Amino acid sequence: MNYFELFSLTPSYQLDLSDLAGRYRTLQSQFHPDKFAGESAQAQAIAMQRAAQINDAYQTLKTPLNRAQYLLSLQGIELAGEQQTVSDVEFLMLQMELREQLESLQAAADPEDAIDKLAARLNKDRRSLSDDFESAYNEGHYQQAGDIVRKLKFYARLEQQLQQAEEQLLDF
Amino acid sequence: MALLQIAEPGQSAAPHQHKLAVGIDLGTTNSLVATVRSGSAKVLPDANGNLLVPSVVRYQADAVTVGLEAAVHRISDSHNTITSVKRLLGKKLADVDQSHLPYRFAEQDSPLIETVAGPVNPIQVSAEILKSLAARASESLQSEPDGVVITVPAYFDDAQRQGTKDAAQLAGLHVLRLLNEPTAAAIAYGLDSGDEGVIAVYDLGGGTFDISILRLSKGVFEVLATGGDSALGGDDFDAAIVGWLQQQAGISDLADSQLVRQLYSLATAAKVALSDSESTEIVLDSHGYQWRGELSRSQFDELVAPLVQRSIRACRRALRDAGITQEEVGEVVMVGGSTRVPKVREDVASFFGQQPLTSIDPDQVVAIGAALQADILVGNKKDGELLLLDVTPLSLGIETMGGLVEKVIPRNTTIPVARAQEFTTFKDGQTAMAIHVLQGERELVDDCRSLARFTLRDIPPLAAGAAHIRVTFQVDADGLLSVTAMEKETGAQASVQVKPSYGLEDDEVTRMLKDSITHAKDDVSMRMLREQQVEASRFIENMTAALDADGETLLAADERALIEQAMQALANVAANDDVAAIEQAIKTLDQQSQEFAARRMDNSIKQALKGQSVEGL
Numbered sequence: 143m144n145y146f147e148l149f150s151l152t153p154s155y156q157l158d159l160s161d162l163a164g165r166y167r168t169l170q171s172q173f174h175p176d177k178f179a180g181e182s183a184q185a186q187a188i189a190m191q192r193a194a195q196i197n198d199a200y201q202t203l204k205t206p207l208n209r210a211q212y213l214l215s216l217q218g219i220e221l222a223g224e225q226q227t228v229s230d231v232e233f234l235m236l237q238m239e240l241r242e243q244l245e246s247l248q249a250a251a252d253p254e255d256a257i258d259k260l261a262a263r264l265n266k267d268r269r270s271l272s273d274d275f276e277s278a279y280n281e282g283h284y285q286q287a288g289d290i291v292r293k294l295k296f297y298a299r300l301e302q303q304l305q306q307a308e309e310q311l312l313d314f
Numbered sequence: 315m316a317l318l319q320i321a322e323p324g325q326s327a328a329p330h331q332h333k334l335a336v337g338i339d340l341g342t343t344n345s346l347v348a349t350v351r352s353g354s355a356k357v358l359p360d361a362n363g364n365l366l367v368p369s370v371v372r373y374q375a376d377a378v379t380v381g382l383e384a385a386v387h388r389i390s391d392s393h394n395t396i397t398s399v400k401r402l403l404g405k406k407l408a409d410v411d412q413s414h415l416p417y418r419f420a421e422q423d424s425p426l427i428e429t430v431a432g433p434v435n436p437i438q439v440s441a442e443i444l445k446s447l448a449a450r451a452s453e454s455l456q457s458e459p460d461g462v463v464i465t466v467p468a469y470f471d472d473a474q475r476q477g478t479k480d481a482a483q484l485a486g487l488h489v490l491r492l493l494n495e496p497t498a499a500a501i502a503y504g505l506d507s508g509d510e511g512v513i514a515v516y517d518l519g520g521g522t523f524d525i526s527i528l529r530l531s532k533g534v535f536e537v538l539a540t541g542g543d544s545a546l547g548g549d550d551f552d553a554a555i556v557g558w559l560q561q562q563a564g565i566s567d568l569a570d571s572q573l574v575r576q577l578y579s580l581a582t583a584a585k586v587a588l589s590d591s592e593s594t595e596i597v598l599d600s601h602g603y604q605w606r607g608e609l610s611r612s613q614f615d616e617l618v619a620p621l622v623q624r625s626i627r628a629c630r631r632a633l634r635d636a637g638i639t640q641e642e643v644g645e646v647v648m649v650g651g652s653t654r655v656p657k658v659r660e661d662v663a664s665f666f667g668q669q670p671l672t673s674i675d676p677d678q679v680v681a682i683g684a685a686l687q688a689d690i691l692v693g694n695k696k697d698g699e700l701l702l703l704d705v706t707p708l709s710l711g712i713e714t715m716g717g718l719v720e721k722v723i724p725r726n727t728t729i730p731v732a733r734a735q736e737f738t739t740f741k742d743g744q745t746a747m748a749i750h751v752l753q754g755e756r757e758l759v760d761d762c763r764s765l766a767r768f769t770l771r772d773i774p775p776l777a778a779g780a781a782h783i784r785v786t787f788q789v790d791a792d793g794l795l796s797v798t799a800m801e802k803e804t805g806a807q808a809s810v811q812v813k814p815s816y817g818l819e820d821d822e823v824t825r826m827l828k829d830s831i832t833h834a835k836d837d838v839s840m841r842m843l844r845e846q847q848v849e850a851s852r853f854i855e856n857m858t859a860a861l862d863a864d865g866e867t868l869l870a871a872d873e874r875a876l877i878e879q880a881m882q883a884l885a886n887v888a889a890n891d892d893v894a895a896i897e898q899a900i901k902t903l904d905q906q907s908q909e910f911a912a913r914r915m916d917n918s919i920k921q922a923l924k925g926q927s928v929e930g931l
Contacts, residue, residue, distance in 0.1 A: 150923040
């Protein structure tokens with residue numbers, strides 16, 4: 143059973159998150175180990191495995207990047223542990239520029255404002271890549287879609303680092 | 315022992331039977347026990363009407379006392395009267411700040427306290443408190459409880475959770491679930507109001523601080539994020555006052571443990587007084603020190619401000635982890651005696667921009683929530699009324715090259731969870747790999763907490779990087795971790811149920827259990843036989859029902875024959891009084907029916923969402 147089947151959904155990049163959350167809650171309210179608290183160790187162990195699978199499926203489908211990777215893996219394209227990287231020179235130049243901006247946050251006159259601006263920029267780029275992925279995937283151009291996922295990973299990493307920088311700067 | 319009783323709606327698996335379940339709040343300073351009677355949860359009092367049991371245990375040569383009776387000796391017999399033991403639970407001696415403590419520690423890896431009754435470890439001390447609470451429940455309910463839910467701070471790490479579970483086992487209690495304290499509080503309020511939305515639970519107890527962000531939606535409590543500080547609490551407020559007192563009264567030497575206790579008593583009293591009044595008088599007259607003075611509310615606020623700010627920082631981080639803004643928080647719930655301090659209420663109100671809820675007594679709210687959850691878990695409430703989805707409080711990872719930690723399960727991941735990660739060998743011909751399991755947020759191994767080490771052997775000797783080792787982390791619904799490592803080519807496998815070295819080994823718990831019941835040996839073996847026989851007949855009964863329902867569709871004839879054979883074998887031995895043989899036969903049937911059970915579960919998962927419209931979810 144793949145993750146979409148588990149939630150009785152057709153594989154698609156476009157997903158209604160609140161509908162997904164509802165399906166997730168329905169499944170967990172039946173298969174969470176707490177529902178088997180009075181039963182045998184065997185039943186509890188199986189319930190635990192299934193509940194863990196349901197959690198994993200939910201986490202995978204909930205996040206756009208993970209969902210994109212998962213959709214491609216269903217098409218036989220594994221991007222999870224791969225070494226291959228982006229060869230688009232223009233894109234790489236842009237990444238270097240964004241990284242420099244990230245590193246100079248500390249020196250900014252108004253760091254909070256600089257953080258907000260960079261966050262908005264990353265968000266905009268990511269959304270546009272996300273749209274590109276959707277059309278490539280829907281048209282069956284899976285290799286091209288894979289390249290876009292590799293680019294999206296750059297943004298995921300940048301956003302994570304921006305968050306860390308924000309925690310440090312603003313003393314979270 | 316039931317096999318996957320997935321009861322269809324309207325078709326109950328067994329005749330309804332009311333079971334006794336209790337919730338225990340095992341606190342740093344005070345503990346409570348509560349139960350649900352005629353639909354509402356109540357904390358159980360002692361004969362004098364006291365609800366709180368001071369978490370104090372006194373060891374004498376021939377007796378152990380717990381609670382108020384022990385607490386009166388905390389100054390006169392400080393070496394043998396143990397307070398705030400929760401702070402030591404699951405800790406290495408090296409992790410314990412001994413400067414404030416009057417105990418004599420034995421030279422050991424785990425903190426072992428020397429008393430007149432011999433050395434005791436924190437697990438044994440905690441077990442004494444649990445026993446006393448269980449006794450209160452049995453007296454009040456006129457019966458032994460069928461199961462207990464024990465609360466732990468959300469921020470407790472694996473070792474501390476395991477320590478709590480070991481203590482319960484030592485006290486002879488059947489633990490249904492370890493429940494995070496803030497989650498328990500949210501249940502108490504959530505079930506009370508029935509409102510939906512985001513709840514923040516701010517829990518400042520005697521020794522620990524927790525913040526949890528939860529979402530309640532259609533009977534499901536989903537913990538979105540949790541954070542806190544396992545060494546921040548009201549005791550630190552006391553310590554701040556003691557520091558001030560020491561300065562004011564010119565006390566330079568704190569070696570005298572009775573003087574220290576005296577100072578702490580004065581500090582606690584001053585703190586409590588300042589919750590209701592603007593200033594309080596402090597009179598010190600003991601051990602050659604005489605001092606008299608005033609402590610005002612604003613002086614006190616200044617002393618504790620840095621501590622309160624530490625807690626607010628943790629709140630900010632938890633909101634961020636949850637992806638929630640202050641404005642989206644619908645309710646703020648206050649838990650723990652230390653939230654009576656006005657400065658705490660003010661700062662929390664200003665951070666969240668709303669007055670926090672305090673309608674349920676902050677001392678009782680956790681025990682009440684635990685009792686409600688226990689009642690559900692033993693099956694007294696109908697299915698689907700409440701489900702709790704909790705998270706891992708701290709990231710779990712593995713040591714990689716260069717003393718770095720690679721995270722396998724990040725903090726605030728919903729449990730239960732299983733995650734696998736692949737590693738490769740780094741030397742040609744390497745045949746073994748050491749696995750070091752860690753917990754914490756930092757990148758360096760030295761900054762994280764070491765949970766366990768084990769070695770995977772029999773890796774085929776290949777070129778560096780050619781062998782693939784899959785390491786799987788699994789965290790169960792109690793938040794306890796087990797780790798398995800497997801070489802993919804040969805299937806060579808090694809695993810560990812994380813049992814920190816400063817906890818107790820399984821056989822140690824068994825030995826201590828046996829020691830405590832040797833006088834009632836015959837009684838015990840009789841009880842074990844009865845329990846196994848009941849287990850056997852329940853198993854057979856449920857198996858028969860499962861075979862009737864799904865045996866035809868889910869099993870091949872030979873598979874069914876094997877299960878039926880194991881059932882017959884179990885039925886045969888269950889009639890005799892050989893406990894070990896019954897146990898073995900149960901195990902065999904369990905193994906034979908595992909695949910069948912898994913198929914039934916998968917089958918029902920497939921059915922679960924069929925025919926449901928989106929609106930029905």
